[in-house]
Amino acid sequence: MTERTKGALTEKGRATRQRIVEATALRVLDDGVDGTSLDDVRAATLTSKSQLFHYFPGGKAELVRAVAQWEGEQLLAAQEPYLSDLSTWESWAAWRRGLEAYYLDLGRWACPIGSLTAQLAATDAKTADFLRTAWTTWRTRLADGVRRMQAAGRIDPGADADRLATSVLAAIQGGLLLSQPERASWPLAAALDTAWATLHTPTTTAAEAASAGA
Amino acid sequence: MTERTKGALTEKGRATRQRIVEATALRVLDDGVDGTSLDDVRAATLTSKSQLFHYFPGGKAELVRAVAQWEGEQLLAAQEPYLSDLSTWESWAAWRRGLEAYYLDLGRWACPIGSLTAQLAATDAKTADFLRTAWTTWRTRLADGVRRMQAAGRIDPGADADRLATSVLAAIQGGLLLSQPERASWPLAAALDTAWATLHTPTTTAAEAASAGA
DNA sequence: ACAGGTGTGGACCGGACGGTCCAGCGTCGT
DNA sequence: ACGACGCTGGACCGTCCGGTCCACACCTGT
Secondary structure: OOOOOOOOOOOHHHHHHHHHHHHHHHHHHHHOOOOOOOOHHHHOOOHHHHHHHHOOOOOOHHHHHHHHHHHHHHHHHHHHHHHHOOOOHHHHHHHHHHHHHHHHHHHHOOOHHHHHHHHHOOHHHHHHHHHHHHHHHHHHHHHHHHHHHHHOOOOOOOOOOHHHHHHHHHHHHHHHHHHHHHHHOOOHHHHHHHHHOOOOOOOOOHHHHHHEEE | OOOOOOOOOOHHHHHHHHHHHHHHHHHHHHHHOOOOOOOHHHHHHHOHHHHHHHHOOOOHHHHHHHHHHHHHHHHHHHOHHHHHHOOOOHHHHHHHHHHHHHHHHHHHOHHHHHHHHHHHHHEEEEEEHHHHHHHHHHHHHHHHHHHHHHHHOOOOOOOOOOHHHHHHHHHHHHHHHHHHOOOOHHHHHHHHHHHHHHOOOOOOOOHHHHHHOO
């Protein structure tokens, strides 16, 4: 029937693998990579040790990489359909609301991708590389939105779209970090508000800001 | 007595304790809390296991807390004398340069306090509480600077100084996070540039930003 | 000289962890 | 029907880690 090339996964197999990934993602978000043991995952998924290594021959590192990919996809999906638009202020506002709701839903004021980056960037080069591309994708999507706004004359065409997108991402990640010890989301809101203001105002470019400060 | 009070530590003792704290701080910054074992610390400081528990009866958790405190002091000290001023744009510019130099010196595009927060906020309530006060201190110092600028008529008096300070901190932390996978500091620079712009422009308050987006 | 407390060394322990191995089961294609 | 291969279970292993314990050296005041 379905061409099951050697080493391929059955329907059941794929389901089990996905179950492992999602359960691991939850635990990792709560307890961190190092705080999540394979035995935890085994217990949470009602699987056995051998299955973990069957689906992820590379061991824990490969499993974590699969989690990173899954979280990245989820994160982007949560921002649709607005992320693909972002051509009006209404679209931006809806995008922001959706993203905030997504993080609120996770309950930890933590970005899955951001947390993984903080945990692995220095120690796991392979995963760090994947995360780098995830960030690039996200930034590019936002920058595309900025460019659409520029084309529509709603944002200063002189602004650097990529840097602007980067600063929005930074506001999100920094805001989330500051929200954690406060156990409240107002730091995230404050950070996003100022990022918002920067989007609206005729942009002061980097060079101008530097000279203005000097 | 309570335990070891009564000015228990001798000069030599305090030196050894400090040596342990600083060595641990370095390792933790590189490899994370979980990635740093007491044996690592022992080896790096040429001490013995018993000394670690002599100076930090609470074990690793207490040692990490001491590291957090030390890093917090270092971080604030690195921002002086500008942090205590911040009454002119020149002072802000010098503050920013000093801070960027400090992070660059650490070589990891990571903020010691930010990293510890990301690692411990969810799992170590006691340390998280200390970190909360560290953030509050930092934010307050920055907000005081904003207020000085407002008093001098250089920043819109209508702006919320605390929220503005928070957004600056968020830009720093988010910028650092995004810089890690890039192994370059331009995301930090981009984030700080826009935060800079927001400081300069007549501030759009949170309410205005929300209504403007709707 | 002696006592008591601080500083230091290092063996040792129990448990947790990532990872291996092998044997049996289920299912699919022929 | 049957063989192949993916799927599953769980015992087992070597290592590492945080933490404990005890012996001893050193300093200091009396």
